[in-house]
Amino acid sequence: MSIPQYLRQISLKIGNDTEAIDLSELRIRFSVRRGTISTPNTADIRVYNVSAATARKAQLKEFGRVVLMAGYAGNYGVIFDGTIKQVRRGRESQTDTYLDITAADGDSAYNWSVINMSLAAGSTAQDHLKSAVQAMEGRGVTMGDSGVLSTNKLPRGKVMFGLTRDVLDNLGRTQDVSWSIQDGKMTLIPNTAYLPGDAIVVNYQTGMVGLPEQTQNGVNVRMLLNPSVKIGRLLKLNNSSIQQVRYDPNVLAEADVVKQKIQNDFNTDGMYKVLIADHYGDIRGNEWYTDVICISVDATLTNESMIRAGVGLPGAIQVPGTVKPYG
Structure with missing residues (x-):
């Protein structure tokens, strides 16, 4: 059964759960890029005619999270949840100013998360994944959707060190899965499978x-x-x-x-x-x-x-x- 596609809806909030800036009532343009590759998803958002005080507030570190929701009445949800990387102010015409927001999803964990851990003999691929996600949790990434990984146990101990993304890349090759960060969630999708749910x-x-x-x-x-x-x-x-x-x-x-x-x-x-x-x-x-x-x-x-x-x-x-x- 189809859902009527009319009555657009949008929500843009900057900040954390306790304090946030709501820009949903202003004119908003956006471009969100999402893929199965491990490179972080990105978003470019332009908000028109934001007051100078609100623009300055949006540049503060404690308001670094941005959540963009869009869709129609009856089919409305999150299309981007990430952190702000840059905020720029400018003027489009004599009457309209804009606030440009460039954001990324999980890029801090992708670029800077490191792992330094050893596992005893008998560890499985699921144990390796759990360790990698734990290393990223301090940078805002938690476990999301994941298929069933191999239960084969290693006969010897395993040492994991270096960038966490390198450990995940190796896990992806050995388990034939594609990993990515989707709205702050670690997502693993088997290359020979898809997410459950109706088409x-x-x-x-x-x-x-x-x-x-x-x-x-x-x-x-x-x-x-x-x-x-x-x-x-x-x-x-x-x-x-x-x-x-x-x-x-x-x-x-x-x-x-x-x-x-x-x-x-x-x-x-x-x-x-x-x-x-x-x-x-x-x-x-x-x-x-x-x-x-x-x-x-x-x-x-x-x-x-x-x-x-x-x-x-x-x-x-x-x-x-x-x-x-x-x-």
């Missing part, structure tokens, strides 16, 4: 703008701003509405074309996993969109069939096959 139906009745387009990087689709679209969630598209990519007819490019077809093929049931979800809009302008890049997944696989195949994770993209090192 979000995207068509002309639910706010799709234009037609989806297949590219070398995935399927691009634009819709009216939808805060329910999260990294790793499922979208349901109508394959007949997707504009197909043109492959290179050069015989020398055949290997690249084959790889593109394998990596970016259509799903028979129209199920696609969100890799990138960018939100941008103007509460008093025309822009109010969510741009998504997604890839095909097989949502018909059941837990039982995957456990038999040795995956053990709900929502696998495909059952693992034999390794073919020579193609």
Whole structure:
């Protein structure tokens, strides 16, 4: 069932839980970039005609957190929760001034969190993840969504030291997961799975703008701003509405074309996993969109069939096959 997409809503608050500046009644423009990669999500927010006193207050360290919510009546939620990196004041015209806010999500933990810990023999991947998150908690990152990691126990002790993100990168490679920080939460999504929950139906009745387009990087689709679209969630598209990519007819490019077809093929049931979800809009302008890049997944696989195949994770993209090192 579709939710009517009208009556825009927005909320912008700067500060902590005890004291905050509410700028929701002013004109706000924003551009939020979110992805499955570990590089922190970012946001650029412009607020018009802020008083000088409020602008100075927004630059204080204790008001470093920024929470942006947007959407429509009935479909409204957080699209960015992070910390302010820079505040700039300027004038757009003779009558309008602006306050520009550049913010990042979890960048302090990403750039500066270090780990110095040793675990006894018998530790598992879940123990390594827990230790990494504990090292980041002092910089505002807590545990969020995570799939079931391997329960294999190491026969010897494990030493973890250096930047925490390097430990997580190594964990991602060994466990075949993508880690990222989403609204201050450590999020791990298996590369062969997606977040649980019903697929979000995207068509002309639910706010799709234009037609989806297949590219070398995935399927691009634009819709009216939808805060329910999260990294790793499922979208349901109508394959007949997707504009197909043109492959290179050069015989020398055949290997690249084959790889593109394998990596970016259509799903028979129209199920696609969100890799990138960018939100941008103007509460008093025309822009109010969510741009998504997604890839095909097989949502018909059941837990039982995957456990038999040795995956053990709900929502696998495909059952693992034999390794073919020579193609």
